[in-house]
Amino acid sequence: MRSGAKVAVVGGVFVLVAGGLGYGAYSVVLGGGGADGTESASASSEVRTGPPSKSEIEETSKGFLKAWASGDATAAALLTNNRDIAEPLLTGYGEEAHVTKAVITPGAAVGTKVPYTVKATVSYEGKTKPWSYASELTVVRGLTTGKALVDWQPTVIHPQLTEGASLKTGESSTAAIEAVDHNGKVLDKEKYPSLGPIIDALREKYGDTTGGSPGIETWVQSEAEDVPNTTLLTLAKGKPGRLQTTLDKNVQAAAEQAVKRFPETSVVAVQPSTGAIQAIANNRADGYNAAMTGQLAPGSTMKIVTAAMIIQNGLGSMNEKVECPSTVSWEGVTFHNLKDFSIAAPTLRDAFARSCNTTFIKPVKLLGARAGTALGQEARDYFGLGQDNWKTGLQSFDGSIPESSGAETAASYIGQGKLLMSPLNMASVTATAKQGAFKQPYIVPRELDGRPFATARPLPGSVAQQLREMMRYTATGPSGTGRAAMSSVGGDKGAKTGSAEVDGQGTSNSWFTGFSNDLAAAAVVQSGGHGGDAAGPVVAAVLRAGP
Known part of the structure; x- marks a missing residue:
């Protein structure tokens, strides 16, 4: 030099x-x-x-x-x-x-x-x-x-x-883009800072298809093919190409503000009727897009899928009596409810609303040899998870529900063990329950590049109806764990809380997912504690900005 x-x-x-x-x-x-x-x-x-x-x-x-x-x-x-x-x-x-x-x-x-x-x-x-x-x-x-x-x-x-990255200045490899929301409103990085890496990734993938011309820039040249370059300085603007997205500026603005409440927070909002992603926001020190690609145990938010599995396998229904003891043991491991609470003669709806772990572990024994594969099959067949085939328009994680055995099976039924999800996955799970059928999430229309969308079988009508009723009760019932967080949300609403323990981490990760009318959202706050305390207010703020 x-x-x-x-x-x-x-x-x-x-x-x-x-x-x-x-x-x-x-x-x-x-x-x-x-x-x-x-x-x-x-x-x-x-x-x-x-x-x-x-x-x-x-x-x-x-x-x-x-x-x-x-x-x-x-x-x-x-x-x-x-x-x-x-x-x-x-x-x-x-x-x-x-x-x-x-x-x-x-x-x-x-x-x-x-x-x-x-x-x-x-x-x-x-x-x-x-x-x-x-x-x-x-x-x-x-x-x-x-x-x-x-x-x-x-x-x-x-x-x-x-x-592995380096700094470069020169003519940009792709044309700049002007990303707009589904109503044609411009989404700039200054007003919506969480969208910075999202817009960079969209530019990397679609910049050459939008009719723009490159400018002269200083950027971080990424070594990894799946990590987009990051523009740091523009010396001369090119002509930006216009790129239509499914985002909604009002929902995105609410998400941007909501994630500022807690560090290491990510949230995604999805439209159940279409799968259109309406907001993506992250507040993380590392800048990682955990909202789309995070791989974390989702805790009790996964009980939405477990409940669907229970109902479809004839092991219970919303109004049937179930057991909710304070603890339950399986394969030498004792599982606890929060503070070892118990409920006398609850229905499945009561146990879901209170997030009773032991109720959702009981089916392991009833399913017998199928216990280690039943949850994954339900997730794949009806919720579109775990098949690595989502074409959202951005890099995303599709969830992982591996086959399990012993105590790991019991743990997976309450969203722990080897089970991994992102906020996008859990927002999609809620959207599927609300709509009654899986609609693959996406951020740019498939017509732009002709990519195929993932599909799944529709939930049986009675199953979808029971999931919605249980989520509504969680958000509005007197003992629902989501009631406090969802109190400010209007419309037809439902929720599910979750707390996921992480080895070596003193405080559990806070998870929350919910819907209001035609908007579903999910958030995680790492080391945030109980689902309703941290992630709950984040999701509620996003839902309030919806239709």
Whole structure:
């Protein structure tokens, strides 16, 4: 990255300007990694141990930032604990991202972390634009040298840079798109930030089909084929192509606000009558689209499918008496209700509304040899799950209900064990119960690319009716676990709560799914606790924005 640049230091700010400066001016003070890209230590010097001191953190961070700003990738990489990985990315900052000037301002260290702001200029083929962002680095003790070094992470370069990715500036590979909702209202990333990666993914897949022209941009070039590139800066706009989606701006806006209530939250809304996805929102530190591709145990929201299986196999019906003891054992494992509650002589509707685990585990014994496959068959045949054939228009997870045995079978009946779902899956389950038939979720019309949609058999009318009644009772009945969350939701409404325990996680994941009129939604709040406490208000807020 030696590109005839030099660094000026003004008040602790490192500025890349024209000229040239070598590494030796500050390498003598700070030291660094070995020339072969590994840490090295002199046999005659004492190797320090323990956390880096305040002065070491300051010297190392300033030395690294100074070298980086100067355009000297080799010098900067030598001040990290992974020169071989760091140097190409630092080199690419000038040669591939075309950063021609960088002003880097370090902030006060917080422990071993040093925050900083970058105000850069990007220039490409006569187009120039300012670019600013903030990131941070961490100073650690080198394992072999004992020197204080920058712990190398891609986010040191830019907070959205991921492992294996790189920064690029040039003509975009696909035309920009103007995504619009089903009423033709524009959906921009600024107003709907959760849609940023969604719009990027849609652009990657459909940009060439919308009649637009490419612009000049700076972007994160993803290494993985199934992960879209992320645009960071537009130097010159191309002509965006118009892309129709099924999203609804009002429902999306409600979803955007709702997920802000709790960290690590994702929600999806689906129209039961068509399968059209009306909203997708995530509030996650990692930016992952868990709403569509998350793979998590759904807890008791899965009892919608289990209840359908029970009814269709003649093991019970909504108004038949069932058992709900405080605990039940199966294959040496004891399963509990929340706080070990029990219900005397409940109906299946009562047990569903109170989310009685033991009621839904009892059928394992009654199904005998079919117990390990019955739930998966019900999910595949009637709810369209677990067959990896959904063509939503985006990358999505279709759910997994593997064959099970022993205690794992019992756990799967209450949404635990090896069973995995996303909020999209559970919103679709609720939509299927509401409509009486599975409609594959989708975000762009199939006419755009002629892709086939997944299908499933319609639920028998009496089964669908009982599922809806049990969900309505959960949302409105005096002991329904969804009553509090759904109290502000109008129309024909129903719900199901869920809490999913995760190994090594102190608090369970909060799940909630519900419907109101022709809108179904599902949410998960990781480490959110009870379903009605965290995920419930998120779903309710989304449903209130529906028709």
